[in-house]
Structures are given as structure tokens and as C-alpha cells.
Amino acid sequence: MIIKLKSDINASEHQHLAGKINALGYKPTYVNTQFGKYLVCIGKKEIDLRNLGFESGVEDIFRVDDAFKLVSSQWKTAKTEIDLGGGIKIGNGHFQVMVGPCSIEGEAQIESTIKHMAENGVKIMRGGVFKPRSSPYSFRGYGIDSLKMWHEHASKAGIKIITEVMQVSQIDEMLPYVDIFQVGARNSQNFNLLDELGKVDKPVMLKRGISGTIEELLQSAEYIFSNGNEKILLCERGIRSYETAYRNTMDINAIAILKDKSHLPVVADPSHGIGVRKYVDKIALASVAAGADAVIMEVHECPEKAFSDGQQTLDHQESAILIDKMKNLRALLQ
Numbered sequence: 001m002i003i004k005l006k007s008d009i010n011a012s013e014h015q016h017l018a019g020k021i022n023a024l025g026y027k028p029t030y031v032n033t034q035f036g037k038y039l040v041c042i043g044k045k046e047i048d049l050r051n052l053g054f055e056s057g058v059e060d061i062f063r064v065d066d067a068f069k070l071v072s073s074q075w076k077t078a079k080t081e082i083d084l085g086g087g088i089k090i091g092n093g094h095f096q097v098m099v100g101p102c103s104i105e106g107e108a109q110i111e112s113t114i115k116h117m118a119e120n121g122v123k124i125m126r127g128g129v130f131k132p133r134s135s136p137y138s139f140r141g142y143g144i145d146s147l148k149m150w151h152e153h154a155s156k157a158g159i160k161i162i163t164e165v166m167q168v169s170q171i172d173e174m175l176p177y178v179d180i181f182q183v184g185a186r187n188s189q190n191f192n193l194l195d196e197l198g199k200v201d202k203p204v205m206l207k208r209g210i211s212g213t214i215e216e217l218l219q220s221a222e223y224i225f226s227n228g229n230e231k232i233l234l235c236e237r238g239i240r241s242y243e244t245a246y247r248n249t250m251d252i253n254a255i256a257i258l259k260d261k262s263h264l265p266v267v268a269d270p271s272h273g274i275g276v277r278k279y280v281d282k283i284a285l286a287s288v289a290a291g292a293d294a295v296i297m298e299v300h301e302c303p304e305k306a307f308s309d310g311q312q313t314l315d316h317q318e319s320a321i322l323i324d325k326m327k328n329l330r331a332l333l334q
């Protein structure tokens with residue numbers, strides 16, 4: 001059960017309400033976000049919601065059967081819209097493409113990506129400065145200084161930045177330069193990181209774990225929301241399966257299911273989702289057809305020379321053609 005509290009609820013009303021909920025056999029957790037105040041009440045008994053509806057300080061009450069609560073569409077029927085400023089929005093009917101390299105490699109690469117974006121009307125640039133790599137000997141990113149340099153170029157061009165945060169200690173130093181924090185697949189259940197990202201007022205794109213279920217992804221999103229941050233995007237990036245013909249199994253099913261079970265926007269990552277350059281366009285289009293609110297894809301001027309993930313990276317020409325096809329497909333679906 002979720003109780004939406006009135007914004008001006010006072011301490012004694014709050015105390016009285018919590019006492020009543022406890023007496024009904026439910027455990028209330030107070031959640032205070034940038035947009036609202038809630039009591040998430042966990043309990044097993046069937047209760048008559050009318051017992052609580054007239055208490056002062058209560059705005060509304062919702063029964064939520066899902067294990068995840070605040071991110072569930074069972075209580076919030078309106079779709080969440082992420083507003084990045086400058087007229088750039090994701091979700092609730094707003095679609096965005098995010099492009100850029102797997103890793104930020106230097107100034108010339110940033111400039112050429114921004115030029116490609118300007119030519120194709122793309123407003124959000126991806127790129128890793130802290131890279132989770134399977135091998136400790138692989139390129140692990142140029143770190144915070146490269147993020148600052150990237151931010152200088154991006155802000156001049158009106159471009160928003162999405163980049164991965166790998167640990168709690170990086171959040172504060174990254175905060176001024178990031179528009180969307182990305183939580184990578186390997187950190188999808190790093191609950192300490194999720195707790196801390198719940199305390200910042202910046203959007204967080206949470207990727208599904210390498211072997212994570214849809215419910216686990218939603219429970220991880222619940223960590224962020226319940227710590228105070230409602231600005232969350234869910235990302236399907238493929239899961240590990242027995243198949244060896246490609247890198248990951250892009251779970252297109254998950255896109256449709258997440259859109260139904262949650263009010264949060266859903267981002268598709270076809271680059272990691274299939275991991276093979278020549279199929280990325282088909283999987284991107286399938287994701288759009290399944291209802292994705294955004295597509296994030298790896299793009300590099302010369303994928304053969306990319307420091308990481310070149311095998312799944314599109315060049316500028318391939319990217320331009322795909323962006324156009326996605327726009328056309330969106331228009332067809334509307």
C-alpha cells in the first residue's frame with residue numbers, strides 16, 4: 001500500500017498516521033522525494049483502506065500488489081517524464097536517441113561526435129569515463145578530467161551527457177558535469193550505490209543486470225525512488241543466455257513488460273543487447289516497435305579504432321541511417 005501524503009503534513013499528523021498503520025499490522029517507510037511525500041506500507045493483512053482515507057495529512061491511498069511499490073504502474077497511472085532541460089524530454093510520449101562512443105577517448109572524438117549529433121538532431125551523448133571491464137588490462141577510461149573536458153564541449157553545443165558512475169565516491173565529483181547518471185549492468189544490484197543515487201536530484205538510467213530478472217530491475221529502481229529520487233529510466237541491455245552466436249540476448253519482451261508494469265520510461269541498448277555491429281539496427285528498430293522511450297547506441301567515427309566495444313559500434317553513416325529509420329518507425333506507430 002502507498003499513502004501519498006499532503007505536502008504540508010505536520011509532525012503530529014505524521015506520528016498519528018504511522019501509529020495507526022502499525023496498529024493495523026503494517027510497517028510504514030517514509031519516503032520524501034523531489035516531487036512528493038509517501039508512506040510505503042508493507043504488510044500481509046487485507047485492510048479496509050477507508051480506515052485511513054480520512055486521516056489528516058493523507059492525500060490518497062493506493063493498493064499495490066507488486067513486490068516493487070513506488071515504481072509500479074499500479075498506483076501511478078500517468079507515465080513519468082524525465083525533463084533534462086532545454087526542451088529535451090524522455091517518456092510520456094517523448095522519444096530520444098542517445099549516441100556516442102563506448103569510451104570517451106579524447107577531444108577530437110568528442111568534437112566529431114557532437115558534429116554527427118548536430119547533423120542528425122540528437123541531443124544526448126553517451127560515453128564512459130569510468131569503464132567496467134572484464135579484464136583489468138583493458139582500457140578503463142580517462143576519468144573525471146575527461147568528463148570535465150567533455151562537459152565543456154557538450155554544454156556549448158546544448159548537448160546533454162549520460163555517463164556511467166561506478167562507485168559512491170564518484171557521485172559528488174561527477175554531479176556538476178552529468179545530466180544522466182548511468183548505472184551499469186554489473187552494478188545493477190549495488191544497493192549502496194543505488195541508495196546514494198537516490199539522494200541526488202539528477203536522472204539515473206539503471207541498466208538491467210547481466211542475469212537480472214525484470215522484477216530485480218524494478219526492485220533496484222525502487223531503491224533509488226525510496227531514497228528520494230523519482231527521476232529514473234530503466235534500461236534493457238540484454239541478458240546472458242546459453243546462446244553464443246552473439247554477445248547478449250536482447251530481451252525485447254522486457255521492454256513491453258516494463259512499460260506495462262512501471263510508469264518509468266524504458267531505454268533500449270541494442271549495442272550491448274546483441275553486441276554485433278551488423279545487427280544493431282534491426283534490434284534498435286524492434287525495440288522502438290516494442291515501445292522503448294529512448295534508444296542508446298554506441299557510435300564512433302571509426303569503430304575499428306574504438307578503445308572498447310568497437311565490434312558493436314556503428315559508424316556515423318550507419319548511425320544517421322538508423323536514426324532516420326527510427327524516426328520514421330515512431331511516426332508510423334503513432
Ligand code: PEP
Nearest residue numbers: 102184185186207237272
Ligand atoms: C556501456 O554502456 O558501455 C556498458 C559498459 O554497459 P553495460 O553496463 O550494459 O555492460
Ligand code: MN
Nearest residue numbers: 102298308309
Ligand atoms: Mn560499451
